Amino acid sequence: MAKVLERKPLTFAERTYLPQILSGLKTTFGHLLKRKVTLQYPEERPAISDNYRGIPTLVKDPEGREKCVSCQLCEFVCPPKAIRIIPGEIAEDSATAHVEKAPQEFEIDMLRCIYCSLCQEVCPEEAIFLQDIYSFSGYTREEMVFNKQKLYEIGGTLPDRHFKWEKKRLAAEKGNGH
């Protein structure tokens, strides 16, 4: 059986609405005196912390070598399957021929990306990093699929601690002492 709620009649003060309006205005005018919190986006931008997870991009090492070797671990680990890689071989006459492998094409669908940074975590070559860029848009879905060239443009260069492949090249030049 339905429960009947008793509705109390409004008092005189409530019927004038004045106390409610005044209490609302109190909040409004109270903010006039407090410190301003509104950011005039997009002219003003918020401060971004160092470990912010923005869009994932490819980076080059300080010598300008593309670090990605298309091992496809990021493609494998990506939860929303936003990454597509076509692996390729580096030509034998290239300066980085000793690396042997590099992506022919590397695409990230930014509409699919969920900024989880698993790709950055899994990358054995430290070639993919989530940047501090959080706002980007496009007019079509195709535009939001970033190709290799665009990912390198946004990614730029990041410092390298290992220079693994440079060491490898020097060792090969030195030979095996045999």
Next chain:
Amino acid sequence: MSEETKDDGLISIFIDDQEVRTKPGTNIIEVAKSIGVQIPHYCYHEKLSISGNCRMCLVEMGLPGRDRATGEAMLNPDGTPKIMFFPGPAIACGTNASPNMHIRTKTKMVTDAREGVTEFLLANHPLDCPICDQAGECTLQEQSAEHGKGYSRFIGEKNVKPKRTSLGPRVTLDDERCVLCSRCIRFCEEVVKDDVLGFVDRGSYSTLTCYSGKKLENNYSLNTVDLCPVGALTSTDFRFKMRVWFLKTTQGIDAETSVGCNTEVWSREGKIYRITPRQNDDVNDCWMPDSGRALYQEVEAENRLQTNFVDGKAASIDIALREASVLLAGNSVAIVGSGRSSVEEQYLLKELASAMGEVTVSLVSRIGEGDDLLISKDRNPNVRGALVTGLISELPKTELSDLAKSIDAGSVKTVLVVNEDLTEAGLTTEQLAKVKLIVLGTHQSATTDAANVVLAGMSVFEKSGTFVNQQFRLQKFEKAVPGPKTAMDDLIILASLLANLTNEKVVSTVDSIWDELSSKNALLEGLSYKSLPASGQLLDASSYEDLPFVEGETLHYKPVALAST
């Protein structure tokens, strides 16, 4: 200990105190595998000789002790035989089962030995896993995860060896990754009898190389890539194409010859990346020819039929089928079937032929050079299937001269061709122009060019079915990739033609055709596609013994004429 050999001829050995009954002399690695104990190894391979050089399979071994003075069996206080373990570890691959042998695989000595071997192997191994094609199916990677340290104590420079060496037209070698197991060398020497590979230099400078002036170019060279436990030998075709963990495998049959090598087809998202052998000890062991691995390229070949044609114009499948049915309803039809079609397709073609009454059905024989391993002379994978289904009763000829005569005489006015190019079978384009031609095929040819109706079918990778190989072994293959959008499964095309002709309900799927085959065909009684084992089913070939099959002796096959002598 003859009393241990019971009537079944088996002996007892104990692996980690678990008793196993096995044949005397069985390799310990195999015995352990049979009870699910994995003994890690690199150089051991069940189909190759024992070389015992990788030392990864070290285990503790013990035998029942005997008193030196008296020769009496030594006993524990509780009366059980006393097991005398060797002071050091022994290699499992070089040890054969003997009565009451005890093997320990989980003790500290064994773990230490494995970790030591792994550390030595990794001392010079490059950090190539991100670019290495073997990653994901690499024994060294697995063993490093299991027995590696995660860091290196080796402070010297890593050894440098040649990378990207071409050993032959299809195999690329990365010497740095080699663990010197010598499987590839033994394979070439023992199985292919083409002894081109060998090690040069000593110690950590040892390098795999070809004998000078020679190349690894035999038709079985890619098996060395499968054998390689690490990423040293890589397939030039598959190199850097796709990581193996993205690929799914499907059971296939090598359709290039009547040997019917069992294969695995590796594909991702409807694209085939590689074909590798699937072990079948009755057919191809662990091997397959290189030529069969390249067959997947025909799927995306340039001359692949992408759509159906009526009188040279692209047409939908409905219109093409209707036109074909109208042509077939006329008189004087001849059918040219194919030894490349599956058993099911041949069965439907035979039903189609019998529904039309008196029509001649011929097959085209395709003969090439054979070898004594896995390439037979008959390049049709399924001529015996046509015999079993009753599509033909005698062996096909290479030239269709009878059909040519009938066309010239005007007694044949319509020809239905399945998967064959008639110009290759000795017919001229003038003769083709004289008849109405319906072609069911996968690739464009002179015959499809001359055809009135072209029906685009599926290649062997895009459909399921069965082949009967030279041993009369019924083997199944499964659909690996979907095929072109506008092409249709051959079975459905044939079933539609049959249904249009007879106006009756017709079976059109592999399973339903097998329901009919197993009830109608005495040779195939009780068989079904689903229950057919992966290793195939040998059929009773006694009624075909007198036919002069062209095949010579190959691995696990002896022609009847030779077998009787």
